[in-house]
Structures are given as structure tokens and as C-alpha cells.
Amino acid sequence: MSLVPLRVLLDHAAENDYGVAAFNVNNMEQIQAIMEAADETDAPVIIQASRGARAYSQDAYLRHLMLAAVELYPHIPVCMHQDHGNSVATCLSAIENGFTSVMMDGSLKEDGKTPADYQYNARVTAEVVRLAHLRGVSVEGELGCLGSLATGHGEKEDGHGAEGKLSKEQLLTDPDEAEQFVAETGVDALAVAIGTSHGAYKFDRPPTGEVLAMDRIEEIHRRLPNCHLVMHGSSSVPQELQDVINRYGGRIKPTWGVPVEEIQRGIRHGVRKINVDTDNRLAITGAIRKVFAEHPEKFDPRDYLKPARAAMKEVCRQRMIAFGQAGHASQLRQAVV
Numbered sequence: 506m507s508l509v510p511l512r513v514l515l516d517h518a519a520e521n522d523y524g525v526a527a528f529n530v531n532n533m534e535q536i537q538a539i540m541e542a543a544d545e546t547d548a549p550v551i552i553q554a555s556r557g558a559r560a561y562s563q564d565a566y567l568r569h570l571m572l573a574a575v576e577l578y579p580h581i582p583v584c585m586h587q588d589h590g591n592s593v594a595t596c597l598s599a600i601e602n603g604f605t606s607v608m609m610d611g612s613l614k615e616d617g618k619t620p621a622d623y624q625y626n627a628r629v630t631a632e633v634v635r636l637a638h639l640r641g642v643s644v645e646g647e648l649g650c651l652g653s654l655a656t657g658h659g660e661k662e663d664g665h666g667a668e669g670k671l672s673k674e675q676l677l678t679d680p681d682e683a684e685q686f687v688a689e690t691g692v693d694a695l696a697v698a699i700g701t702s703h704g705a706y707k708f709d710r711p712p713t714g715e716v717l718a719m720d721r722i723e724e725i726h727r728r729l730p731n732c733h734l735v736m737h738g739s740s741s742v743p744q745e746l747q748d749v750i751n752r753y754g755g756r757i758k759p760t761w762g763v764p765v766e767e768i769q770r771g772i773r774h775g776v777r778k779i780n781v782d783t784d785n786r787l788a789i790t791g792a793i794r795k796v797f798a799e800h801p802e803k804f805d806p807r808d809y810l811k812p813a814r815a816a817m818k819e820v821c822r823q824r825m826i827a828f829g830q831a832g833h834a835s836q837l838r839q840a841v842v
């Protein structure tokens with residue numbers, strides 16, 4: 506089976522009331538971890554690469570690693586997605602490199618840090634939709650800027666993220682504008698701003714509705730029941746993963762992420778794609794630190810990359826089960842072949 510467009514995955518998820526994790530990757534071990542977890546749980550998957558990830562891994566390596574994933578697991582539907590595309594050119598180059606889905610993040614200008622106005626966002630996103638759909642590629646748009654409702658600041662992910670203090674209006678997707686944006690652009694999925702941010706430091710205590718505005722999702726879903734919603738910054742930052750890092754010499758400050766139960770609530774209200782990167786980064790780092798601390802004599806990269814890959818696989822497996830995508834790969838495959 507070849508890579509499938511995002512729309513195919515999310516339509517199936519909506520019809521069957523589940524969500525699909527979109528895991529970020531930069532290297533072979535991360536792709537292997539996701540595919541092993543998908544194979545074990547029979548889950549369709551979204552693998553995504555940011556601009557920073559594409560620059561780090563290089564498009565040609567990434568393209569061939571994804572082909573390998575499809576060759577090794579022909580029974581698993583996989584979508585390859587550009588995370589936070591900043592321009593038409595970035596999205597087109599992703600499509601040329603075999604991505605089956607692109608995000609045009611027009612909530613920020615092309616520099617990836619200056620908040621853009623609605624008109625710019627709608628114009629550039631509609632242009633990407635036009636070009637991508639001609640090639641059978643899906644498009645995710647974003648309305649509202651990611652960032653903390655408590656501090657007004659966003660966290661950069663691979664260099665991409667709003668700079669300066671954001672107002673509450675910028676940090677929360679406006680339901681009226683969402684209706685207009687989806688109608689004007691024709692996006693396949695819409696990322697909404699509800700107070701989440703990228704990285705490990707999202708909340709300084711377990712989040713309440715004041716800082717994690719799940720009610721916004723419910724309102725947007727009421728207005729746009731047929732639109733697939735996307736939650737960014739959705740790592741849960743589990744305490745046990747923080748503990749492993751800190752036990753072996755790391756310094757993660759006390760922090761809280763998005764509880765899995767809140768994501769499940771989102772899934773009941775139209776959330777179909779859930780972006781997770783940080784949890785996997787934490788798992789990998791903890792596993793590597795443990796080997797370094799317990800076996801300082803070791804120097805074969807496989808001695809620490811194998812446990813790192815296994816730790817990431819476990820996070821992916823847990824999310825695939827929690828989001829409900831587990832058990833749907835074979836069913837979806839039959840529907841699309």
C-alpha cells in the first residue's frame with residue numbers, strides 16, 4: 506500500500522469516532538518505533554516532519570525511510586504530513602518529496618514567528634489547498650496562535666512559533682472566524698488554538714478550563730460538525746517520563762501537559778488529529794540517559810538507541826490505544842484498496 510492522504514484517514518476516524526496521533530520524526534529509529542507500535546496495535550498512523558526535521562534528516566533520507574515503512578508494513582495505512590508549513594513553497598516542496606498531506610500554518614507569517622491577520626491566512630491557505638488538491642494531497646490549516654493562556658507566550662518548535670506576547674483573542678480560535686475560514690479555504694482539517702503550546706512546559710499545574718479551553722473545541726465542533734479538528738501541543742508530559750530523565754542526571758523543571766482524558770474529550774467533539782512530539786522526545790532522552798548512567802563503559806550507539814526506540818514505541822502504543830485508532834488499520838485498508 507502506498508502512503509495515503511490525511512483526508513482518507515480522518516474521514517474514517519470521524520465515521521468511526523476515533524482520533525489519530527500525528528507523531529513527529531527526525532530519524533530512522535523514530536519511524537521504526539511508530540511503525541512497530543502501529544503494527545502491534547493494528548493502527549493507521551500519521552507521521553509528520555516539521556521544516557526543521559526535514560532540514561535535519563534531509564528530504565531524500567526521509568522519503569526513502571517512509572518508502573521503507575510502507576514496504577515493511579503494507580497492511581498499515583500511513584500518511585506523511587508536513588507539520589507547520591510556513592509558505593506555499595514549503596508545502597510544494599513537501600508534495601514533491603512524496604508527502605501526502607501538508608499543513609499551511611498561515612496563523613504566522615512566512616518568517617514563522619510574526620502573527621498574521623485573517624486575510625493573509627485565508628489567502629495563503631486557500632492557495633495551498635488549490636495546488637495540493639490538484640495532486641490529491643490533503644491540507645491542514647490553522648486559525649489562532651498556539652500559546653499559553655496563562656502567560657500569553659508560545660513555545661517555538663524547531664524554530665517555528667509566535668514571538669512576543671499574544672492577546673487572548675489571538676490565543677483562542679474564534680468560532681465565527683472558523684466557520685468563515687473553512688468555507689473560504691476548503692481545508693481538510695483545522696488546527697485550533699485552545700491554550701496548548703509546543704514543548705514540555707505547557708502548564709505550571711494540572712490544567713483547568715481556564716488555561717486549556719476544551720469548551721472552545723466543543724463550540725467549534727457544534728458550528729462545524731463535518732470539519733476535522735486538530736489539537737497541536739498535545740503531549741501529556743507524563744510525570745514518569747520526567748522522573749526517568751531527572752533520576753539519571755537531567756533537569757526537567759516541574760511541568761504539566763495535556764491530560765489524555767482531555768484529548769479523549771476532544772475526540773468526542775470532532776478532534777481527529779492529535780500532534781505528539783514532546784512525549785516521545787522525553788521517552789527517548791530518559792532511555793538514553795539511563796544507559797549512559799548505568800553503563801558508562803558502553804559506546805555502541807545500538808546499546809542506547811535500541812532502548813530509546815523501545816521507549817518511544819511504548820508511548821506511541823499507549824497513545825494509539827487511548828485515542829482509539831488501535832484496531833482500525835485493517836478495516837481502513839479494506840476500505841481504500
Ligand code: 13P
Pocket residue numbers: 529588589662702703704705736737738739740741780781782783784
Ligand atoms: P508537543 O510538543 O506537545 O508534543 O506538540 C507537538 C506538536 O504540536 C507538533 O506540531
